[in-house]
Amino acid sequence: MPQLTYLEAIRQGIWEEMERDPSVFCLGEDIGIYGGAFKVTDGFIDRFGPERVIDTPIAESAIVGAAFGASLTGMRPVAEFQFMDFIGCAFNQIVNMVAKAHYRWGAPAPLVIRGPSGGNVHGGPFHSQNPEMWFVHAPGLKVVCPASAYDAKGLIKSAIRDNNPVIFFEHKYLYRRIKEDVPADDYIVPLGKARTARHGRDLSIITYAAMVHTALEAAEILARDGIDAEIIDLRTVSPLDRAAIMETVKKTNKVIILHEHARTGGLAGEIAAIINEEAFDDLDGPIVRITSLDSPVPFSPPQEEYFLPKVSDVVREARRLQAY
């Protein structure tokens, strides 16, 4: 089985979907001859032509609006955002025009908005954000945050085939850092289904995106202490896989929720509330949140390191929770 990076896996997924379905096309800034700021669509224009790989003006609202319009005629647009930080420019189109369309007037919007998000690359306040919660809060959207190369390919293919608008957050820290076996053939990973990234008995770490790898590293250290951590990779953050969350809570009775998103209004609060409502009696200790700080993402490496959740934070909190 060929080894692919996270980035190559996304590229292969989109490529395969464009090969199998002529209604799939890409639009975005600098995605054609240049191949995109991160080279996700490198070579696409040569293969699929400039009609299906469209370089747009720097106009995020127009990109989303045009993608939605094209989707109304039965196309499946894949819109690239150069950085997901810039999605604020298209916010109204996404949450008011696109997200509400099916509920209001029965118009499906089979489009994907994808691009790099996340920190730990010293990108500063405008190239490092995790804006997924802006969209988790908007009914009608699906929000996907893959953590592995295998999932990234399978999830982007599912996202393109889905009849709903999908916001696909690629973690740029993972783009070229992780490399793993990825089947060269056609497979999908379903949206809305979490996976167990590590099976364990003692406590659960519910997480997604780059933090899955932080959790895995922490679990190795904890294992040496005899603490057996289970890691749930949510993969899709909206809609949430509630069944997977309940299953792991009932199994370990201790929960840490870990994410790179800021603490206030982050997904951890929502998951904690769901567990409180549906599995309070199964808990043997407090629900623990490990998140970034409630600040913009700082630029300077020492500051950014301080801002982000670290392996040592997870180890410390897991030991504290294990004592209950």
Next chain:
Amino acid sequence: MSKNHKGKKSSVHKATASNGRGTPTSPEADSSLRTYAIADYRLEKPVFRLQQVHVGNEVKYTVTGDLTAPVPPLRDSKYLDKKQLIEIYRWMLLNRRMEAALENLYKQGKVVGGVYFGLGQEACSCASAYALRPDEWLGPMIRNQGSLLVRGFSARDIMMQYMAKAGSPTKGRDASSHFGDIENRNVVAPISTLGDLIPVLAGVALGARLQGKNIAVMTYIGDGGQSTGVTYEGLNFAAVQKLGLVLFVENNLWGYSTPADMQFCVKDLAERAIAYGMPGVIVDGTDACQVYDAAHEACERARHGEGPTLIEAKMMRMKGHAIHDAAEYVPKSLFEYWRKRDPILRLEKHLLDKQYLTPQQNQELIAGVEKQLEEDRDFAVASPMPQPESAVGGVYCDVACHEIKPKYGTPKSSVTKSGVVTQRKEAAVHLK
């Protein structure tokens, strides 16, 4: 001449010869003074200025300009025959009288929320939408209820929207003109924020083109709404991609309570077209013939793949922003001026003068519209409100609810033989 204009094919210039364009008229390319042409179809070109002035202790709007000019006749249409003109007249009557019925329903407490009127703008809504073919698309704004009627929705549909009935096009989920139909009528539902339909309609044209068909797509924006950033983004996108967008800029002089003079500084909003690199046209929005002719020419350009057109239609909003707004900030003399230019009275006179309609036929036509409205109103009033639980569901499109398939045929694909991803050299990896 700008680089963009040089790059365009000569066919663009030929096809737009009767349509005005944002191209320099000077024959000397190296001239230091460039002038641009905007086609103005109007038979009268009133110049008004609205200013805020202190009158005693109050600040009020005053209007300056010639408000006593006589009303010109309609411009004869280059394209419409007698039958078509009568059809447009009928749509305009239905539009007007449906809104009058809605006003009554509101006063009877049967309307949920407000009522938005297109009074004085019926020619712009109806004659523009009339230029589209059934397989083309339209995105209405709040006052374009007439456009929805022309696209095949009934007065009953619109009334049920206003009354939040279970049988309304959105099943009670949204109000007013906020509905659409992607299956048959090809209408995109508007949202309340302004200008957002412009890139969406451009995208509809893009989708159709990817499926091998150039279509005209039409939407509207007001003198107030055109101030938004998404208006610029959408128009520029349509221009760069040469998409068949027909944008009516409905200059009705008021954005809620703010006059056009406080919304923009250009003389005519059609001038904006020059900077987008698309033809700009001015029409009298109360003259159905001018509106139709400009719309028809713009649609033909769109169908020939020649790109978007911006049409400014000048008229006045003859009521407040919505039913709650008495529009007392509007100078009375301005209402009087435009009341003499009522689009329906003007078209009626045109049809009678040309003997396209006898007074008797006209009365029969009006009676037919009234009868239809009465039936629609009675049906809408008697129809049930939605069940409370119907608030649930439909947030997502399930696999079973829609089959997504290209509307105009299999998308064209120019896949090259090479299956190899050609990796281009990078100087360095961006944000490693």
